Amino acid sequence: DKGNHRHFMEKEIHEQPEVISHTLAHYLDFANGTSKPLDLPFDFARIDRLAISACGTAYLSGLIGKYWFERFARLPVDIDIASEFRYREMPLSKNAAALFISQSGETADTLASLRYCRSQGLLIGAVVNVRESTIARESDVTLPTLAGPEIGVASTKAFTCQLSVLASLALKAAEARGTVSAAEAKAMVRQLAEAPRFASQVLKLDAQIEKVARELSHYKHVLYLGRDTNFPLAMEGALKLKEISYIHAEGYAAGELKHGPIALIDENMPVIVIAPHDRIFEKTVSNMQEVAARGGKIILITDAKGAAHSTVNTLETIVLPDVPEIIAPIVYALPIQMLAYFTAVFMGTDVDQPRNLAKSVTVE
Numbered sequence: 235d236k237g238n239h240r241h242f243m244e245k246e247i248h249e250q251p252e253v254i255s256h257t258l259a260h261y262l263d264f265a266n267g268t269s270k271p272l273d274l275p276f277d278f279a280r281i282d283r284l285a286i287s288a289c290g291t292a293y294l295s296g297l298i299g300k301y302w303f304e305r306f307a308r309l310p311v312d313i314d315i316a317s318e319f320r321y322r323e324m325p326l327s328k329n330a331a332a333l334f335i336s337q338s339g340e341t342a343d344t345l346a347s348l349r350y351c352r353s354q355g356l357l358i359g360a361v362v363n364v365r366e367s368t369i370a371r372e373s374d375v376t377l378p379t380l381a382g383p384e385i386g387v388a389s390t391k392a393f394t395c396q397l398s399v400l401a402s403l404a405l406k407a408a409e410a411r412g413t414v415s416a417a418e419a420k421a422m423v424r425q426l427a428e429a430p431r432f433a434s435q436v437l438k439l440d441a442q443i444e445k446v447a448r449e450l451s452h453y454k455h456v457l458y459l460g461r462d463t464n465f466p467l468a469m470e471g472a473l474k475l476k477e478i479s480y481i482h483a484e485g486y487a488a489g490e491l492k493h494g495p496i497a498l499i500d501e502n503m504p505v506i507v508i509a510p511h512d513r514i515f516e517k518t519v520s521n522m523q524e525v526a527a528r529g530g531k532i533i534l535i536t537d538a539k540g541a542a543h544s545t546v547n548t549l550e551t552i553v554l555p556d557v558p559e560i561i562a563p564i565v566y567a568l569p570i571q572m573l574a575y576f577t578a579v580f581m582g583t584d585v586d587q588p589r590n591l592a593k594s595v596t597v598e
């Protein structure tokens with residue numbers, strides 16, 4: 235049932251404050267400012283690497299997870315697209331653990347990667363949304379996302395719930411490895427707890443985002459740029475846009491612009507820049523200047539400080555609430571999804587059932 239919504243995707247975008255909240259509450263002890271105990275088959279303090287493998291949007295959540303595990307827990311992460319991982323015969327450390335991420339829990343390539351890791355003797359955790367799925371069954375521990383059923387082919391709420399699990403797990407790993415103090419852990423829990431409230435605020439920007447989407451629907455190509463955790467988000471934005479609006483889109487690390495894609499920039503190529511005012515904001519501003527100097531039209535997604543400090547003329551600036559760095563990928567995922575959604579509505583495509591795609595890809 236879509237309720238008052240035109241599409242399941244719209245409904246699922248709007249469910250995010252609630253399902254993120256449920257998911258975080260499953261993993262975090264808000265009262266004590268710690269992660270909750272988990273029955274993990276491996277000890278984060280003893281492993282020396284974490285291998286993550288997944289497909290599509292789930293892979294992109296894992297890529298954001300890599301930044302978190304490495305930054306907060308000093309735990310090196312090898313992350314792969316499952317269809318590559320399963321055939322590339324990667325040497326796996328005996329002290330590694332493996333993590334698979336899948337909304338459906340049935341994706342063929344992810345399952346094959348899981349079985350490969352199993353054959354190599356690794357202990358396995360699965361971040362899944364469907365708890366009675368093959369991937370859940372074949373793993374040593376199931377780490378559920380509590381997104382509820384996701385019907386739209388384009389993954390939205392499952393993605394932000396995957397991020398909620400991964401942030402919580404990175405915190406758990408950091409606690410176990412002694413790379414955060416109790417006070418720092420408390421602060422992280424407090425910040426994560428605020429994600430649902432900020433997500434609700436972002437949903438109210440729908441009129442402005444719809445206006446930007448109307449503009450986007452007139453173009454054939456769109457480029458998304460971001461640095462750090464906003465780089466995977468740029469790829470997620472591009473994936474969402476292409477799969478439901480059929481507009482060609484690419485997501486790039488902003489620093490890679492001058493290594494190739496800058497050649498594409500002209501007035502026919504809008505560039506969506508995802509850049510909260512963080513440590514590296516100034517670096518992204520210089521990338522925007524390179525785009526502006528070549529006639530590229532910029533749509534900047536930032537916060538009030540970023541809007542004030544960007545010296546570049548933009549076609550539109552979408553100003554999000556000022557959020558702590560750890561929850562930025564969760565909060566910034568929403569305007570990215572909304573932009574793709576409204577653009578697809580303007581294009582008149584079948585938003586929930588885009589052509590050629592299946593919700594669960596059970597063949598390789």
Ligand code: M6R
Nearest residue numbers: 290291292336337338341388389
């Ligand atoms: O069920 P899974 O999470 O394993 O699915 C992985 C991908 O097929 C999926 O995320 C796909 O990329 C989505 N349609 C993206 O919106």
